[in-house]
Amino acid sequence: MPELPEAERARQQIERVLGREIVAVDDRDTYVCRPHASGEIAAALVGRRLASAHRRGKFLWAETEDAGPTLGLHLGMSGRLEVDEPPAPRRWDRFALEFAGGGRLALHDRRRLGRAVLEPDHSHLGPDAEHVSRAEFRARIGAGTAPVKARLLDQGAIAGVGNLLADEALWQARISPRRSCDDVTTEELDRLRRELRTAIRLAHRHGGVHTGEFVAARRSGPCPRCGTLLERAKIGGRTTYWCPLEQA
DNA sequence: ACTCGTGTTAGCTG
DNA sequence: TCAGCTAACACGAG
Numbered sequence: 001m002p003e004l005p006e007a008e009r010a011r012q013q014i015e016r017v018l019g020r021e022i023v024a025v026d027d028r029d030t031y032v033c034r035p036h037a038s039g040e041i042a043a044a045l046v047g048r049r050l051a052s053a054h055r056r057g058k059f060l061w062a063e064t065e066d067a068g069p070t071l072g073l074h075l076g077m078s079g080r081l082e083v084d085e086p087p088a089p090r091r092w093d094r095f096a097l098e099f100a101g102g103g104r105l106a107l108h109d110r111r112r113l114g115r116a117v118l119e120p121d122h123s124h125l126g127p128d129a130e131h132v133s134r135a136e137f138r139a140r141i142g143a144g145t146a147p148v149k150a151r152l153l154d155q156g157a158i159a160g161v162g163n164l165l166a167d168e169a170l171w172q173a174r175i176s177p178r179r180s181c182d183d184v185t186t187e188e189l190d191r192l193r194r195e196l197r198t199a200i201r202l203a204h205r206h207g208g209v210h211t212g213e214f215v216a217a218r219r220s221g222p223c224p225r226c227g228t229l230l231e232r233a234k235i236g237g238r239t240t241y242w243c244p245l246e247q248a
Numbered sequence: 249a250c251t252c253g254t255g256t257t258a259g260c261t262g
Numbered sequence: 263t264c265a266g267c268t269a270a271c272a273c274g275a276g
Contacts, residue, residue, distance in 0.1 A: 003254055031271070058255075077255045078273075111272045113255060146265060155256080164254050209254060237267070239253075 002075040004129055004160030005203035007058040010073075013081040013105070014053035014062050020099040022048055032094040032109065033116045044069045044118055045097065056128050057159025061120050072120025076113025082106045129160035130200050137193040138186060148184055148192075149177035150236030161196065163238045165203070168212040169196040176247040177240050178233075214241075 025042035
């Protein structure tokens with residue numbers, strides 16, 4: 001279930017189908033394919049080929065050859081992209097491209113939280129969490145009265161940080177998720193950015209955010225470093241765990 | 249049986 | 263303007 005590292009994997013899945021001719025599109029699920037009427041995405045894409053695959057935060061898009069339309073995809077909380085797999089039962093493939101020769105690219109998403117759109121608008125997104133500069137990170141995370149964890153989750157501030165990644169980075173940086181952005185020092189912000197980037201890189205390498213040292217221990221109780229019982233609360237609308245001793 | 253959740257957005261409230 | 267809350271989605275996990 002996707003955060004930035006999982007979205008990057010999905011982007012790489014799209015790269016596997018670049019250049020193949022699209023011969024059919026299943027866009028019948030008009031909840032996932034919003035705001036398009038059934039057949040609208042199909043009409044735009046049939047006969048075309050994807051030319052490139054991009055990602056910003058958790059948002060994906062693919063451009064088509066000959067400056068054709070752009071296809072936007074989002075995995076939501078339960079979605080994944082499958083390449084050349086047989087169709088899923090119960091119409092759990094909420095959107096699919098079919099290629100000449102029988103291959104397909106499917107958005108498999110049981111909860112229907114994913115999205116497929118034409119000409120996606122990403123203007124509301126902040127810089128990608130993996131590539132944000134130190135100066136930009138300080139400016140976007142270090143101001144305001146929201147709890148710092150809530151700001152990390154704000155895709156308009158920084159794009160790509162989800163609930164688990166936020167807890168992991170704050171724990172690694174030893175910063176309380178409840179601290180007001182205003183109160184986080186420049187030194188702490190730099191540390192947070194470094195730990196965030198490290199957590200993303202490790203997740204890429206190990207196969208997902210759930211492999212993080214803190215995330216793996218998150219529900220079990222004690223802090224993996226000091227053994228203190230973890231605190232739990234809702235912050236920024238999401239269940240949050242932290243070590244009350246180390247993350248002051 | 250029942251609650252909760254690796255996400256996003258619109259709409260409302262303070 | 264900023265921040266927080268809720269509903270909607272539909273299913274698996276605990």
